[in-house]
Amino acid sequence: MTPGTTVPQSAGSRWDQPRGGHRQHSPAQPGQPGGLPRLFPASGAGPVDLRTHLSRFTALPYLGQPGQLIPVLKAAGLTGRGGAAFPVYRKLAAVAEAATRPVVIGNGAEGEPASDKDKSLLWISPHLVLDGLQLAAETVSSAAVGLYVHRNDRLQDQLRAAVAERAAAGLDRVPVEIIDAPPRFLAGEESALASRISGEPAMPRFKPPRVFERGVAGRPTLVHNVETLAHLALIARYGPDWFRGAGTADEPGSMLCTLHQADGRRDVVETQLGTPLRALVHLGPGTQAVLSGGYHGAWLPAADAGQLTLSNADLVPAGSFVGAGVLAALPADRCGIAETARVTRYLALESAGQCGPCFNGLPRIAAALDEVASPRPDPRAVTDMMRWAGLVEGRGACHHPDGTVRFVRSALQVFREEIRLHTQGRCADPARRPFLPLPAQTAMDAADWN
């Protein structure tokens, strides 16, 4: 099976639901392509080669001077698509002002097992990301550019070919190095990325100094998610008003989402921010809850999720966030607690083992959750878990403890009825069929972090 062909552009037509504006595909025009998708080809075809890319989007709009793109990105309101939703122009401005020559890295590590959007984007539209890298490098006057990519030989080989093709065409002003990211959950965390590219294990470190102050080899480092770079490349071409043609006033633009439907289908779609969640994941009686924001995100009861849109304005008050656009609909016939316990055990084992609260706390929380997932659990398990959750929060070099605790707390809240069933020795899914995706293996030794 050709990898690219398995990533459709929309969630398909099986769910007869309103879909916001994200399906109004219009043919690509050289001036300003309207509608969605913006990042993927409208036809849904496989990888876009350089010739097709250039005929759809025109040549790379170098601006001739550093810093030119910063006010444009500020007007566009583009935020980071890696999960933190930090304003893109601020990072660029901070790095552009640095005294030493900065490093620019496109982050495609995508350690989140439930997310496919960065891999899909790199597979289907590599040239948009590579355009964005060149433009970001020009903006901050960088001469060292890298693309940090999830460990996958086919993907990395194709990216190297794309880079070589651009070099032969004389498109890129700065050579791009493809750097392998280990398959660790935390490998894409900015400081872990900087550590890995500096030749050390991909483990997070305490901040400050922030990576944009001291990152790869101690130099100021601009790290942007690959999808952010692709949006940046389009904003440079079509301007802020075009970008704001999708999304909401506060959270403009489109974003890639990985959708896990209750029937087991897994798609990557491009959708506007502000799209109702019910237009993205099927929320009928077959769905009991929706996980939003990935494994550092939070569960929402399906009834609540039906009232919310894909925006931090809606999701943050509900205890979750948009994050990197992972939405998973948990089927009604599964056990939310068992699923959360399985994922939490994985998250605990993905601790870098550096911060005491993380490597002592998360395994305890995971073991307590295993207890709550078992028939007639020890009633102390929940109170223990809540106590440990409070003790680990905010105490790590990175947000791994905080994100894991948010995920666990939301499960205890949303799956209260399931916990009550367990105290009676019953369960929604005694067979414990796994639903949420997890990698086959967690880290075993030091080599796994390189």
Added chain:
Amino acid sequence: MNGITQSTALWYASRATGVVSLLLLTGVVLLGMLVNRQGRLPGFPRFVVTGLHRNLSLLAVVFVAVHVLTAIADSYVSIQLIAIVIPFVSSYKPVWLGLGAVSLDLVLALIVTSLLRARMSRRMWRGLHWFSYAAWGSAVVHSLYSSTDLHHGLLLYTAIACWLAVAVAGCWRMAHAGREIPREGRAAATLELMSPGGGPRRGRREAPAARPPGADIR
């Protein structure tokens, strides 16, 4: 010695704060070894050990500062201001006061490097922190020979207790150094500890979730 007069007050203050400084520095060294071995104080959460180690070291600096300044201000012996930080230039007991200056310099360097820890590499900071043993050692020798206070009585027993405590803790620390779990295995070790028997194992292979064929480009 018959009562504290105005002229002897500074001298007494200097000796008293010197003894307290030695006790505090000993406490800091012991807690430091506990921090290093990820040990804990009975009945307290883990972060208390780290917090106590840091705060006690700052408190020790205050006592050392009072100890030094009162010694300078005291007119019984004349010690030049410069001898506080530059070792072996004092006209009074140059070697033994000099060791005190060495200790003070090292303690200050340790505190400054720890406050700036985020700005340096882990390895560099760890390397520098080894000097804490030298700082404690020179303070001990200084305390023993700069005055005769520690040569007899209760203060001698206190000093011996300090030496023994650090010696015993040092042996414990060395014995445990070989048993350190590398960071890659720490979470797994805790998880195994928490779920004996049928619990999950490190590197355990999870059954992959049910997914449509080809939905993965990895």
